[in-house]
Amino acid sequence: MTTDPLTIAREKIGCADLLVTFSGAGLSTESGIPTFRDASTGLWANYDPAKLASQEGFQADRRLVIEWYGSRRKMIAEAPPNPAHIAIADFETWHPGRIVNITQNIDGLLQRAGASSVLELHGTLFEDRCNSPHCSHRQPVDLDEEVVLVDCPRCGAPMRPAVVWFGEMLPQDVWRQSDQACRRCDVLLVIGTSGAVYPAAGLVDVAKAHGASVIIVNPEPTPLDHLADAVFHEPAARIVPGLLEDHNAAG
Numbered sequence: 142m143t144t145d146p147l148t149i150a151r152e153k154i155g156c157a158d159l160l161v162t163f164s165g166a167g168l169s170t171e172s173g174i175p176t177f178r179d180a181s182t183g184l185w186a187n188y189d190p191a192k193l194a195s196q197e198g199f200q201a202d203r204r205l206v207i208e209w210y211g212s213r214r215k216m217i218a219e220a221p222p223n224p225a226h227i228a229i230a231d232f233e234t235w236h237p238g239r240i241v242n243i244t245q246n247i248d249g250l251l252q253r254a255g256a257s258s259v260l261e262l263h264g265t266l267f268e269d270r271c272n273s274p275h276c277s278h279r280q281p282v283d284l285d286e287e288v289v290l291v292d293c294p295r296c297g298a299p300m301r302p303a304v305v306w307f308g309e310m311l312p313q314d315v316w317r318q319s320d321q322a323c324r325r326c327d328v329l330l331v332i333g334t335s336g337a338v339y340p341a342a343g344l345v346d347v348a349k350a351h352g353a354s355v356i357i358v359n360p361e362p363t364p365l366d367h368l369a370d371a372v373f374h375e376p377a378a379r380i381v382p383g384l385l386e387d388h389n390a391a392g
């Protein structure tokens with residue numbers, strides 16, 4: 142009877158009818174993207190990301206917020222998916238229907254690695270949407286375009302990134318699918334999140350309450366650790382492939 146946590150975690154994943162991954166900014170740090178808390182690096186070091194990622198910040202200084210997202214888009218456009226993104230996408234290829242990926246990230250790296258079952262709780266940087274609550278216009282963003290202030294072609298209100306800001310509701314269809322997946326899953330693999338942002342972090346409680354085994358990958362302790370059956374204080378790119386790759390060859 143092994144007590145090796147990696148073996149136990151791999152066995153649980155191997156037997157799971159449904160594996161759900163729940164990821165945060167730490168999944169993308171090894172692609173060179175600073176975590177959300179560190180998103181204010183370099184030129185942005187003196188700004189609070191939580192203020193910039195809000196309607197108040199946008200109303201206070203639209204150009205500053207648009208330029209902040211423009212700088213993040215450029216950084217993300219050059220960032221390659223890392224081995225953790227690739228291992229997740231490969232698992233989906235080998236085991237279609239057995240994995241759902243819920244992410245708080247807006248960087249699209251799971252999709253760029255080849256994953257198609259991705260629920261973006263906090264939206265995406267690769268589209269803009271109208272800031273008016275009465276208009277649903279959205280449009281893709283041309284990353285090569287210079288950062289400009291754009292008004293909605295339909296109603297004239299300012300356009301802003303199609304991300305969820307603090308104080309804004311999460312997309313209800315994405316939330317419902319994420320909640321359902323966490324109620325049904327056998328294993329919840331929590332990767333690179335501080336568990337600080339709600340209601341997203343509450344999904345871990347949902348999965349646990351419905352009998353899922355919870356595995357956490359994060360170099361740092363998190364407030365979610367007490368819910369975990371196994372915690373790996375390791376970087377995602379080092380441990381996630383080892384957790385997922387075994388099952389691919391065997392099928």
Ligand code: BV8
Nearest residue numbers: 165166167176177178245307308333334335338339376377
């Ligand atoms: C809402 C998009 C209500 C924008 C983001 C209780 C219930 C409900 C709401 C609240 C609540 N309590 C408080 C709230 C309000 C608020 C909130 O949670 N505040 C927090 C700060 C206390 N929540 C909201 O406002 C949400 N909306 O509740 O609406 C409502 C209801 C009705 C009507 C109207 C409104 C909306 C929250 C969404 C905010 N948007 N992102 C953007 O990105 O610009 S959140 C932002 O934080 C990112 O999405 C990020 O992903 C997310 C969470 O952070 P993490 O991903 O965890 O990143 P972080 O930097 O924190 O941590 C990284 C982790 O990685 C660390 O632990 C680190 O150790 C680890 N790591 C580092 N390297 C690695 C690694 N791990 C593995 N490998 C590595 N190599």
